[in-house]
Amino acid sequence: MRPDVLNALFAEVETLPGVGPQVAKLLKKLDITRVIDLLYHLPTGVIDRVRVPAASPSLVGRNVILELKPYQAREPRSGRGPMRVFASDGDGNTISLVYFNNPGWAKKSLPMDQVRIVSGKLEQYGDEWQIIHPDVSEPGKGPAPVIREPVYPLTEGITNKRMRELAGESVERAPDLPEWIEPSLAAREAWRPWRAAVAEAHQDPNATDACRRLAYDEIFANQLALLLLRQSARRNRGVPLVGTDALIGKLKLPYEHTGAQRRVIGEIRGDMEQAVPMLRLLQGDVGSGKTLVALEAMLIAVEAGAQAALLAPTEILARQHFETLTRQLGSLGVHVAILTGREKGRARESVLMGLADGSIDILVGTHAIFQEKVAYKKLGLAVIDEQHRFGVSQRLLLSQKAERPPHLLVMTATPIPRTLTLTQYGEMDVSRIDEMPPGRSPVETRVISDEKLADVVAGLGRHVAAGGQAYWVCPLVEESATSDAAAAEERARLLKVRFGDDKVGLVHGRMKGPEKDAVMAAFAAGGIAVLVATTVIEVGVDVPNATLMIIEGAERFGLAQLHQLRGRVGRGAGKSTCLLIRGPSLTESARARLALMRETNDGFRIAEEDLRLRGPGEILGTRQSGEEGFRVAKVEDVEALAPIAQSDAQLLLDRDGGLSGPRGQAARVCLYLFERDQAVGLIRSG
Incomplete structure (x- = not known):
């Protein structure tokens, strides 16, 4: 249940004046279904208009507001031509008002010999001036053209004017929220209160301070959620898994470990020996030997009397892992099984029974391995390959498959820039394999x-x-x-x-x-x-x-x-x-x-450039994982503000009383505002 202060923001858009089923359907195309979605549907540009008594060559290319008197209409000779209404300005200049459709509307809106206020871009067409599809209003009736108009992302059927009105309604509904930003930080950055920042961002997309503050709020919610998740994980008691080297010592490897592999295996072994469940992200470029590290981690679990599960994003990769592990471990007496959507009937039942009675040591599979009916006797380690294909919720699902939380190792061969590691995996320790096995030459x-x-x-x-x-x-x-x-x-x-x-x-x-x-x-x-x-x-x-x-x-x-x-x-x-x-x-x-x-061939350099070119949502695969990306924060915001937000969130938990203190109550509102409470499953109102 959300705090009452946010109820108005999470109301459906149909609660706004003039928004019926048809308008709501159009807004849904822009992922706008609630008032809060409108609130964070910020303008991306601005139209600056100038009010002038008459046209002049210096105004060509600018958006103007003029009082004009129409004196002649020329309808198209064929259905395809434009409708032209000729009008004179205060100096007697002729301006052609051009409409490529709806001539009936043009006739009605521009009656002959009656003054109208016209706004639009003044253009030179041959020897004449023209304005294509101008906005028209009657002096003294209705709202006058605005001098500075924010421009919103739109969909067919929703005009910029209508979107501006809806955004204004959402801002009107926005309550004054308690401040969650640390006071000295807010003062240093000269950030205005939340509601004032929202209003300013809608009035002027170039209001840097307002937009930066809203981006910071989102990044702060992200960092606080990840720290809470880490804090919760640290409170859980898992099962220490101490390897004996009985199996690892018998492994026949194609090459000697690289120094990076030895370092990473040591970090993983140290984590698994603790009662606090491991939460570790393993990054390594293509071909750096992550699979071997995962294999040894799983063998540590088996040596300690536990089971291990390896989750792969595709069936092709799952079957390749299964074949590789079977080949390497068959002579060691380690029982490896596979479970994907393809296993049916007796084959599936056999795997489920083997997991439940403990006769299966290592399970390889796709999403099927954390389905409801899959039960493990003693799951001690979960390994997730190609982590960018999965989300936080799927990590948690796999972790819930054991009586006590298993150790968790997630791997990616898509190198992730440090900033994105901070915002997507901030609850995890990070290991990086930065060395290639011997004999591999660059492609x-x-x-x-x-x-x-x-x-x-x-x-x-x-x-x-x-x-x-x-x-x-x-x-x-x-x-x-x-x-x-x-x-x-x-x-x-x-x-x-x-x-x-x-x-x-x-x-x-x-x-x-x-x-x-x-x-x-x-x-x-x-x-x-x-x-x-x-x-x-x-x-x-x-x-x-x-x-x-x-x-x-x-x-x-x-x-x-x-x-x-x-x-x-x-x-x-x-x-x-x-x-x-x-x-x-x-x-x-x-x-x-x-x-x-x-x-x-350097994957980490490529990743940094990919972040710059495509943005965090693409790189992290949020479309595949189901994770909500940032709505307000841009790449440059994340790079600049994530470290500050992490420090601020840590300060809240360490010094300012956590979520129970005064600032913590405000931070709770921030988590709800960006729905990060759903991601961690920890925050409750009251």
Whole structure:
């Protein structure tokens, strides 16, 4: 139950005057369903108008407010032409008022020989001045044109004027809230109270201090929620898991541990030996050896008499993990099982029974592993791979699968800039593998125009003839798995004509699981030379003999995705190459992305640039994870304000009495305001 002070803000938009079902439906397209959504639907620009008695050459290109007297109307000769109303200003100049639709409205609004107030952009068209689709009002009736008008993001059917009115209604409903910002910080930044800042941000999107304060509020709520989550986790008592090295000592590894792996394994081992459950984020670039670290962490759990679970974002990756673990651990007597949406009937029941009676030591799977009917005898460690595909709520679901909270290790091969680590994983300790295993050489990356596609195919032919294997990733045609699959199917058809049906395989998201598995197994075994795919092979696929990656339509992919795809090659001893095939025209952003890919293999540098180009929501995969991204705070706000907000939130918990103190009660309101109470499941009113 939310504090009463916020009830008006969380009311449905239909409670506002003049908002019926039809308007509410239009607002929903902008993700506006409640008054508070309107409150934080801030303008992104502003129109400055100048009130003048008459037009002049110096005003061309500016938004003007004029008193005009219409004297002639010229209707279009065909249905397609514009309606023109000629009007004179105070100096007798003629201005053409142009309408490309609704001539009836123009006639009604601009009666001949009657003065009207007209506003719009004055333009030069040949020898005449014109205003296209001007706003019109009658002197002394209705609201006059505003000199400075904020411009809102809109959808068809909602005008800027209507949105401005609705925003004004939401600001009117906004109560005065208690201050949650530490007083000396608010004074130093000269931040106004919350309600005044909201009102100012709607009046002027260039009001830097007001917008910065609202961004800070959101980031502060985020940081406080994460610290509360960490505090709660620290209060829980887990089960200390002390490894014996009985299993790890028998592991046959392909190479010696890197120094970074030894350091990280030591940090994880130290965490798992404590009664406080581990909460650790493991970052490592593509191919840095995170899976080996996870394997040893799971073996520590098994050595200590507990079970471990490994959650993967896709079925392809889950099955690859299962096959790898089975191969490595089969001789050690460790029982590994898999559970995905594909396991049905007896196979599924067998896994569920094995988990419940403790005969299964390690479970690998997709989301299926934390479904309601899945019960573990003694879950001691949960490992989440490719963490950016999941959200906080899914982390908590997996953690609730044990009688006492299990240790939690989350991994990502998508390097996350420090700022985003702070805002998304602030409740966690962070380990970073910043060293590559020996023998891995950087992948050579080249950018090639699609005009040279025939040369690329010829080069692929030479590569295959020499015994090599290759990936061919098809472009993101649009945000649709269907169209991506169609592009992959067509590319596979053309390559089969060139190389033969038996040499080319195809994998995309619409294929059934067993069908995908069969193709992947054939590619891994070397039976297939060229694997045509969509981005389903973005993570986890490991075929050392595949040393050529071709990415078609590369300008349509984000930096992190390109880096992940490139990481599918360079996994063996042979020299690897990534060809980025680009279209004929590139935006500046696309050109910068491709240039950086050619320049560096450093995933952390790529991540920092990706943050700058695309923003935090894209990088963190909030669309996939279901986590709500920031509504107000922009990338630059997060970078500048997250460390300050974390310190302020820590100060509240350590010095100012937490949520029970005076400032804490205000901070509780802030958590509700941004709905961070739902994310942590800890805050209760009263």
